[in-house]
Amino acid sequence: MAARSQTMVVPTDAQLLKAQADLWRHSLYYLTSMALKYAVELGIPTAIHNLGGIFESGNSNLTVETYCLNPLSWLLVEGVEAEGHTNQKYFVLSTVSRHYVDASLTLADWFKKDLSPPLSSPFEELHGVPLLHEKMAELDEELDTIVREGVAAHDNLAMGTIIWECGEIFKGLQSLTDCSGTDGTTEKAIMKAYPHIKCNVLEQPQVVHTAPTDGLALDIFKFVPPAQAVLLKV
Structure with a gap:
């Protein structure tokens, strides 16, 4: 069966006018x-x-x-x-x-x-x-x-809000590794809400050395310390 040809639909004047406004807006x-x-x-x-x-x-x-x-x-x-x-x-x-x-x-x-x-x-x-x-x-x-x-x-x-609203994901956890945890704020928020969870902060050496919290200076692409859960923020 021959393929059905598709007719190109030419925009209306109203559509082109709106498109012009969108073009200016994006530009x-x-x-x-x-x-x-x-x-x-x-x-x-x-x-x-x-x-x-x-x-x-x-x-x-x-x-x-x-x-x-x-x-x-x-x-x-x-x-x-x-x-x-x-x-x-x-x-x-x-x-x-x-x-x-x-x-x-x-x-x-x-x-x-x-x-x-x-x-x-x-x-x-x-x-x-x-x-x-x-x-x-x-x-x-x-x-x-x-x-x-x-x-x-x-x-x-909004880490505090996230922990409060999504608390079910932390239920039953005893250990967690926060990859790229920067200054440890997330770790502190988790431990405040769930004191029983042991948290590790994994970061690049140059960040760990200047952060106000203890952290592990490791490359996440080479090694991640064992834990029940790993936290990645994107």
Whole structure:
């Protein structure tokens, strides 16, 4: 039986108009990331928090604009934890850093290259060092610190809530290994909720040496200490 031919459907004028709006929106999305970056660098969420959570802009002759802290803003207020949710300042600053953005601008060239496995990431291909590698400090010491703080903020976000809401996964456990446990915040939260669970934090040597908690300086791709459960955060 001959294959049925499919007729190409031409979009309507209304669909093309909406597509044009979507195109502009996607093309200018980077401005949202940059605005978030500068809001964090200028400490705007913290400033609004210090004013009681509300900031009014304007004068008696003009309409007064009111800015309030929303849930996203709460995660960016320094010195305050919102119900156990850790501050996400460094996560924002790491993801919009110059080195990250520069690497993203090379994606087209990276896809065109005939690279042999194992493939290096666009970041490594451009800067000569992988993310979170011990040599990253040689590339940019400040970025290395920001990225590690950002990873810790990401890993520890809402951990208390997760442990409370998903407590059934910890039932019956006597031991647990937290892989890439950064500063041990997750371990402390688990042990506070379940004191009987023996926890180990597994991290890279350069992280363990600076973390405020005891950890095991091991490569998770080579060895993971025996435990009833392994915790991986992605």
